[in-house]
Amino acid sequence: MSKILLKNAKIVNENSIFESDVLLDGDFISRIDSDISDADARVIDLEGDLLLPGIIDDQVHFREPGLTHKGTIATESRAAIAGGITTFMEQPNTIPQTTTIEKLEEKFAIAAKDSSANYSFLFGGTNDNLEELKRLDKNACSGVKLFLGSSTGNMLVDNEEVLEKIFSNTEMVISAHCEDEGTIRANLAKYKEMYGDDIPIEMHPIIRSAEACYLSSSNAIALAKKTGARLHVFHVSTGIETNLFTNQIPLEEKKITAEVCIHHLWFSDEDYTTKGTHIKWNPAVKTASDRDKLWEALLDDRFDVIATDHAPHTLEEKDNPYMNAPSGGPLVQHALLAMLQKHREGLISLEKMVEKMCHNPAKLFDIDRRGFIREGYYADLVQVKQNVKNKVEKANLFYKCGWSPFEGVTFDSEVKRTFVNGLLAYENGNFSVEKKAKRLTFNR
Incomplete structure (x- = not known):
């Protein structure tokens, strides 16, 4: 499906925090509203987790x-x-x-x-x-x-x-x-x-x-x-x-x-x-x-x-x-x-x-249509789950070098999902085989 409907998000954007649904259509955010329905969309319930711009x-x-x-x-x-x-x-x-x-x-x-x-x-x-x-x-x-x-x-x-x-x-x-x-x-x-x-x-x-x-x-x-x-x-x-x-x-x-x-x-x-x-x-x-x-x-x-x-x-x-x-x-x-x-x-x-x-x-940097959760902007989004224990260990690192200065630190949140141009690119430790990353364009 090219459409993804994110339900029950706690959005942090442009100096406000509010609950909403977000509809992704292809590369872009097509709608932000309190109660969206779309029969053609894959539905993902965020269960009140934070939703941030990428x-x-x-x-x-x-x-x-x-x-x-x-x-x-x-x-x-x-x-x-x-x-x-x-x-x-x-x-x-x-x-x-x-x-x-x-x-x-x-x-x-x-x-x-x-x-x-x-x-x-x-x-x-x-x-x-x-x-x-x-x-x-x-x-x-x-x-x-x-x-x-x-x-x-x-x-x-x-x-x-x-x-x-x-x-x-x-x-x-x-x-x-x-x-x-x-x-x-x-x-x-x-x-x-x-x-x-x-x-x-x-x-x-x-x-x-x-x-x-x-x-x-x-x-x-x-x-x-x-x-x-x-x-x-x-x-x-x-x-x-x-x-x-x-x-x-x-x-x-x-x-x-x-x-x-x-x-x-x-x-x-x-x-x-x-x-x-x-x-x-x-x-x-x-x-x-x-x-x-x-x-x-x-x-x-x-x-x-x-x-x-x-x-x-x-x-x-x-x-x-x-x-x-x-x-x-x-x-x-x-x-x-x-x-x-x-x-x-x-x-x-x-x-x-x-x-x-x-x-x-x-x-x-005058980047074109990124950095905000807005209708018509690229769907670069991050779902964050709070109040979970997340200890940094070598076993859960993705860096090629295999180490981190944060090893041994326990954070109280985790990145659950990351969307890149509307693609669910990362979810719970797993990566999409497909890639939709794009070269940045600018409005200068």
Whole structure:
């Protein structure tokens, strides 16, 4: 049947929670009403469970091409829909890097064949591909990614003249990883002198310090203001950076926006003792005080988006000593559950969570007909059952890397069903053989 009728849903959408039925017809939501009947539809009774718009994750690293021992678009998109993420935007630091239009389209071809979730990609800016960037159509992909601090796969843009030209020559959203490389190198030299190659993991947030983050973010924001560029600062990790952003105007009018990630909202430097390099990320997880200020900025709308920065590595890679352990970890399967747990603890409302994980990414990147539960919109939906015990264990992970920084955590909710363009793509641990994922389109 091309029609599916969802009965007895508790919908969270556009700052309200209400009970309703939802009729899906093909790819789209055709009707939202209190009591729908349709003899041609398959009926699924949600029994009062939450029904959310599909989560849109604006920052993931799915590792394909070139790093497929860590993850693939096929494996990680499956984990994503198991976590309620129906749309992802993947980053350019693969092998080869996504820094030409040709390589960008090659990624789209892989996703068209293998992805279980809707997809787009960010085009990587470098010190020497400005002319290629100028050729890129503003609706071709989700945006431009700049590494203003080195990360996994060195795409550091450190030529200030080139940087200003990039900011001046694109209408697309520029998403930036902001850490000052000079500060980090000086800090690393200091601690290598103290410890040699045996630097304790606890030094990570001191080496990749708050000062390094603030210096880079503030410089990027100053350049955006000078050039009029549309800047989105990825994974803000420090309290000091929160005051660089405003909540005085609506998102639609902001030229400078910010994202915060699940791991920076959940962990603090106190967790390095037990988690070690498994919570080594760039930017680093910092202090509990930083985490508190990130929450404040999220809740008062200085931060616009919650994302994952999902970046899997094998356990063998992560279990190396500090200097050789790569930064990043798998998060897409548990991002929604982690935020629902924070809702249960009273930290965030369901409405605010949906705004930051669904509505705002759609608005910020001008995505066509996604991110909301509306008639005529694509039927990307997530059913969540609350008040169930759901322990994270290796046996129930879908990541190719086979581990999670949340192992041992018991969440109080679970993703029961995920719909992608009207297809029941995931249900109770099982995946549809059919795929209906689509390349994102934009209204720019």
